[in-house]
Amino acid sequence: MSGTEKALQGVADTLREFWAHRPVRPRAGRKLGGVATGIALRYQIDPVIVRIAFVALALSGGVGLPMYLLGWLVLPEEGDEVSPLESLTNKGHSSMSQAQTVLLGILLFPAFAFTVGSGGFQVFVTLAASVACIYLLQKNRGHLAPATLAEPPPVTPVPGAPAWDPLGAAPFAWDLPEPAPRPQPPAPRPRKPRIGLATLGVATLVVAGSAIAGIWSPWFTAPHVIGLVIAVLAAGLLIGSFTGGGRGLIWLLVPLSVVGFGMTTISFDGPTDFGDLKATPKTLAEVKDKYEISVGSLMLDLRELPDSGSVKTTVESDLGEMVVHVPKNADVTFRCEASSIGELNCLDRRADGSTVQVDGTDLGADGEGGLKIDLDVLTNVGEVRVLRD
Structure with missing residues (x-):
């Protein structure tokens, strides 16, 4: 060996x-x-x-x-x-x-x-x-x-017994003098x-x-x-x-x-890194490229956007819940992912467990046409929901 x-x-x-x-x-x-x-x-x-x-x-x-x-x-x-x-x-x-x-x-x-x-x-x-x-x-x-x-119970000495015989095991020798303490050499100081x-x-x-x-x-x-x-x-x-x-x-x-x-x-760039983040953009220009939070709840409401045009955004979190609301008739291309562990419900496509992902395209109630949304929703640990209501 x-x-x-x-x-x-x-x-x-x-x-x-x-x-x-x-x-x-x-x-x-x-x-x-x-x-x-x-x-x-x-x-x-x-x-x-x-x-x-x-x-x-x-x-x-x-x-x-x-x-x-x-x-x-x-x-x-x-x-x-x-x-x-x-x-x-x-x-x-x-x-x-x-x-x-x-x-x-x-x-x-x-x-x-x-x-x-x-x-x-x-x-x-x-x-x-x-x-x-x-x-x-x-x-x-x-x-x-x-x-x-737990400490051991103390020994209770017998009354009248000498210190060297606290239990009184030898009463015939109680009249003997107490033995002198034996000198002890000084203990060496340990080197730490x-x-x-x-x-x-x-x-x-x-x-x-x-x-x-x-x-x-x-x-x-x-x-x-x-x-x-x-x-x-x-x-x-x-x-x-x-x-x-x-x-x-x-x-x-x-x-x-x-x-x-x-x-x-805690992020020093702003107060939205820890806690709750809510955003409701009303125009395409107001939609940010990325919405992110470290720990907490994030809600993005896109239902007030116009009925035409196109927009792309990413929603990201380390730990917590993320909810995205999309318009009823929008054409949505989406990718939802939990890189560690999570529960996904993205436009009725579901998955839960460790390292899960769902993706696809949903054209809405009116079929193809109208507002186009390209959406990535990513979390490390948490719950992801993309809802059309």
């Missing part, structure tokens, strides 16, 4: 060991589903760090949300035989009902589809870093026994690894490399670069949680995550 094959075999063995002794979601001390708390207890690290890492991953291309939902489905709850997902296949009992499990599974698909559809290369890097962190956790701390949130400095160095290299790569590729915009830096900081925080260092990265990670989330969600 070659060195590469041995290394791959070692990685596979570590991941199998992780699955065999995966974290258990506790019933106490959790904030939502217990995924972050279960990971923290399994590897004896601070639960706050794991929660912050999930939030950072959620703001870095949205990866944290599907990862958390997946952990909720595949990690068993304390006291259960199997995970909720395994319970659906009758492998054992889970306290989560099958209806709740199916609902979580339904939520997982649009969350993952939206993440993959909107993040691109950034999502791939973040997922790879997350898997690497899980591998390192199992490799370095998989041998540890899971911690517990400089995870924080190393992570900042990698983040600096990412920024510099992105600036150079931006000369050839338009993908390396400010929001994407910030997302890559957030992924690096989150990975450094997770590594530092079990090597003893890097906690100071929180003070950079949190504000940077907020800035990155704002830059990817």
Whole structure:
């Protein structure tokens, strides 16, 4: 077996060991589903760090949300035989009902589809870093026994018993003097690894490399670069949680995550990028080449246009509902598409599911002639309707 094959075999063995002794979601001390708390207890690290890492991953291309939902489905709850997902296949009992499990599974698909559809290369890097962190956790701390949130009950000393015999097991020797404490040598101060400095160095290299790569590729915009830096900081925080260092990265990670989330969600060109957008042009000249919104509801009403001429427009959204009303007698050539997941109803042509599209030409009630409309309605995740009324 070659060195590469041995290394791959070692990685596979570590991941199998992780699955065999995966974290258990506790019933106490959790904030939502217990995924972050279960990971923290399994590897004896601070639960706050794991929660912050999930939030950072959620703001870095949205990866944290599907990862958390997946952990909720595949990690068993304390006291259960199997995970909720395994319970659906009758492998054992889970306290989560099958209806709740199916609902979580339904939520997982649009969350993952939206993440993959909107993040691109950034999502791939973040997922790879997350898997690497899980591998390192199992490799370095998989041998540890899971911690517990419950404290052992205190020992109640017997009245009159000396400190060295709090249970009063040897009353015949109570008159002996207390033993002098044994002097202990001073404990050496552990040398913490400089995870924080190393992570900042990698983040600096990412920024510099992105600036150079931006000369050839338009993908390396400010929001994407910030997302890559957030992924690096989150990975450094997770590594530092079990090597003893890097906690100071929180003070950079949190504000940077907020800035990155704002830059990817809110457009600074106008207020219509987030919320509701309604447009009712009355002349052909008023029809824009494109109507777009990031998240929200978009309604375009073309019913007040004149009965002759031609017009072409595109309606586009990342997440939400889009409705286009066309005149009763207009000749409409249309293309409706949901690139990740959605529901389409365009002039009675329907489709729903992942990566769906409908197109065609509808001549209206009067047949060919009159106003001609060329229409593209595109969404990433959402509902699309083109109605003639």
